Amino acid sequence: MDRFDAHILRELQKDSHIAVADLAERIGLSTSACHRRVKLLESSGMIDGYSARVNPKALGLDLEVFVDITLTSQSQEAMDAFEKAVQLYDEILECVLTTGTADYILRIVARDVAHYDMIHRRCLARLPGVSGMQTSFALRSIKSWRGYPVPG
Amino acid sequence: MDRFDAHILRELQKDSHIAVADLAERIGLSTSACHRRVKLLESSGMIDGYSARVNPKALGLDLEVFVDITLTSQSQEAMDAFEKAVQLYDEILECVLTTGTADYILRIVARDVAHYDMIHRRCLARLPGVSGMQTSFALRSIKSWRGYPVPG
DNA sequence: TTTCCTTCGGTACACCGATGAGCATGGCAA
DNA sequence: TTGCCATGCTCATCGGTGTACCGAAGGAAA
Known part of the structure; x- marks a missing residue:
């Protein structure tokens, strides 16, 4: 993991459809060297x-x-x-066990409030062992996911 | 948006490095028809x-x-x-304005607790106008992000 | 210092797959 | 029916991917 690899990861997180030749030029390496590094990042599980x-x-x-x-x-x-039930519902996109006041945090997307109501009745209400639910609707996204930060 | 497009979106969310020919076979279409649909999904902003x-x-x-x-x-x-300051720090990966007890929800990743402490001091503590912070550490991921559900 | 070996980048090229042109087909409205 | 549009298929072309090979740089041991 040197600055070249870091640069590759940053670029590929932004746009992975870029041609290897373009990526190579962007990071300052030849096509083949860049290509080799990408394959290495893939096989090592970094990507x-x-x-x-x-x-x-x-x-x-x-x-x-x-x-x-x-x-x-x-x-x-x-x-x-609870965790088994969470897997069943495709409407639950993410679920994390956490410290803090809550036990789990769920992330859900819906078309609108009516759709969310349906999801609530058909999925959330059926989750076993739930004593409390605190719902937060996203009003606006201030900063959205653009990949992990890669140092270097 | 018919069942072909839906299928394409589902497959490309799982693996976008698949060859168009393979994708075409998987969804039951010829290479070129599949290719045209992918390009259309890209230009229409769906992808x-x-x-x-x-x-x-x-x-x-x-x-x-x-x-x-x-x-x-x-x-x-x-x-x-506050929102302007959030943009400044790369360590803050996501930020959403929400209803509920909190005003904003931040998502942050760190190497370890010491690193998080550093992020806390160098970024979070410098965010303006903050009256309260409720921190939740992820203990375990029950269900992780695998793309949006596509109906059809 | 010299030699060998390893690592890693560069060059050249074969070949596979993306891309787009051209054509066929089937629904729909005039 | 006729024309049009949407959308499918086949095929040819060309660019990009992946690979074989070469050379440079750096480290270790004699």
């Missing part, structure tokens, strides 16, 4: 894969919701049951 | 771009932190100042 960034607005997904979940019990069984 | 998925563990970024921020004032000036 996990490549994804298309889909525009949620274009899909009609205008509502982003964060839900803080508190369980009735922190027993292994209760947590296992 | 925003392409990114490499970087493995944070491999970068040594083991700690994920969510910070709920409350401002002293919800005036336009206070919010503008």
